[in-house]
Amino acid sequence: MTSLVDLLPSEAIDLHGHADDWRAAIRAAGDLLVATGVTTAEYTAEMIGNVETNGPYIVIAPGFAFAHARPSPAVRRTGMSWVRLEKPVEFDSPNDPVDLVVALAASDSGVHTDAMAALAKVLLEPGAEQLLRAVRTPRQLRALLLDETEIARVATEKPSAAKGSTPIPTVKSHSGPLKILTVCGNGVGTSLFLKSTLESVLDRWHWTPYITVEATDTISAKGKASEAVAVLTSGEIAKTLGNLSIPVRVIENFTSAAEVDGALRELFDL
Numbered sequence: 001m002t003s004l005v006d007l008l009p010s011e012a013i014d015l016h017g018h019a020d021d022w023r024a025a026i027r028a029a030g031d032l033l034v035a036t037g038v039t040t041a042e043y044t045a046e047m048i049g050n051v052e053t054n055g056p057y058i059v060i061a062p063g064f065a066f067a068h069a070r071p072s073p074a075v076r077r078t079g080m081s082w083v084r085l086e087k088p089v090e091f092d093s094p095n096d097p098v099d100l101v102v103a104l105a106a107s108d109s110g111v112h113t114d115a116m117a118a119l120a121k122v123l124l125e126p127g128a129e130q131l132l133r134a135v136r137t138p139r140q141l142r143a144l145l146l147d148e149t150e151i152a153r154v155a156t157e158k159p160s161a162a163k164g165s166t167p168i169p170t171v172k173s174h175s176g177p178l179k180i181l182t183v184c185g186n187g188v189g190t191s192l193f194l195k196s197t198l199e200s201v202l203d204r205w206h207w208t209p210y211i212t213v214e215a216t217d218t219i220s221a222k223g224k225a226s227e228a229v230a231v232l233t234s235g236e237i238a239k240t241l242g243n244l245s246i247p248v249r250v251i252e253n254f255t256s257a258a259e260v261d262g263a264l265r266e267l268f269d270l
Contacts, residue, residue: 003118003146004080004118004119004122004145004146005142005145005146007078007079007080008079008080008081008082008142008145009036010138010139010142011032011035011036011138012032012033012035012036012038012079012080012081012082013032013081013082013083013138013141013142014028014032014081014082014083014084015084015135015136015137015138015141016084016086017083017084017085017086017101018085018086018087019083019085019087019089020089021089021090022051022056022065022089022090022091022092022098023048024089025065025083025085025089025098025101026044026047026048026051026065026067026101026103027044027048028083028085028101029047029067029081029082029083029101029102029103030043030044030047030048030067030081030103031044032081032082032083032103033079033080033081033103033105036079036081037076037077038075038076038077038078038079038080038081038105039074039075039076039079039105040074040076041074042072042074043069043072043074043075043105046069046070046072046074047067047068047069047103049069050067050068050069050070050185050186051067051091053185054185054218054236054237054240055092055234055235055236055237055239056091056092056093056236057093057184057185057190057233057234057235057236057237058091058189058190059091059093059094059095059096059098060095060190060193060194060234060253060254060255061095061123061253061254061255061256062095062129062253063088063095063097063098063099063100063129064095064098064100064102064123064255065091065098065100065101065102066102066103066104066189066190066193067101067102067103067104068103068104068105068106068186068189068190069105069186070186071106071107071108074105075105075106075107076107077105077107078105078106078107078108079104079105080102080103080104080105081102081103082100082101082102082103082141083100083101083102083103084099084100084132084133085098085099085100085101087099094235094252095252095253099133100132100133102119104116104189106189116189116192116193116196117192117196118145119145119193120192120193120195120196120197120255121196122145123193123255124196124197124200124255124257131144132144167270168207168210169207169210169211169268170268171229171268177210177211177212178210178211178212178229179211179212179213179214179227179228179229180198180211180212180213180214180228180229180230180231180232181213181214181215181216181221181224181225181228181230181231181232182194182195182198182213182214182215182216182231182232182233183215183216183217183218183221183231183232183233183237183241184215184217184218184233184234184237185217185218185237185240186217190234190254191215191216191217191233192215193254193255194215194232194233194251194254194260195213195214195215197254197255197256197257197260198213198232198260198264199213200257201257201260201261201264202264205264214228218237218240218241221233221241221244222241222244225244225245225246226245228246229246229247229267230246230247230248230249230267231244231246231247231248231249232248232249232251232260232263233248233249233250233251234250234251234252234254235250235252238250247267249263249266249267251263
């Protein structure tokens with residue numbers, strides 16, 4: 001299993017970054033990937049192009065952008081970088097302004113899944129934002145990401161599970177196992193964050209045995225819509241998907257269990 005800190009060496013962390021706009025912010029994170037031998041400069045251009053094409057869906061939580069692009073020849077090996085900006089920048093996102101930019105370069109769509117699940121778990125903790133913004137050195141950041149118990153310690157509250165007996169989920173006109181798709185532009189980054197958040201809510205509701213969650217990209221989602229009962233995604237990606245045969249629910253904060261909880265209640269009329 002690939003751990004988060006294995007993909008994020010100290011040399012790939014800048015806690016005093018500077019950028020004039022969102023392109024420069026992504027470029028700062030991309031430069032660290034290049035400097036640590038993870039990618040060529042072309043991958044940085046691909047990350048910027050991803051936002052230009054699909055919109056700022058990579059801003060998955062207040063102040064937090066997860067820059068990435070599809071696996072490509074510009075990726076030499078899977079790795080990450082982390083930039084905390086001295087002055088936040090605007091991405092034209094509901095979650096602006098952004099002061100944390102994490103970049104991912106994946107050599108294939110599967111090798112980084114464990115690390116993404118670990119990072120999503122960290123960001124799900126209510127106390128994570130304060131801690132991540134308070135670290136003073138790359139070593140402290142890596143230690144914090146390695147020690148999930150410290151982040152859990154500062155968590156003060158979590159969204160409550162459904163009260164009382166939670167009914168078994170059913171959808172009219174749909175027979176067989178239930179599936180929900182979480183969708184992003186490439187299917188290798190932000191959709192995994194949303195998948196982890198959704199699965200945490202399903203687990204609290206004791207619905208895990210009844211609903212599967214699949215993270216995918218916009219092209220694949222259109223073909224897989226007939227297998228699913230709903231799509232959770234960002235506003236930008238929802239526009240790209242257009243009209244599907246199933247409900248599409250927009251989630252602004254991909255790490256907000258409360259927001260996903262509300263979307264599920266609406267979908268299943270609870």
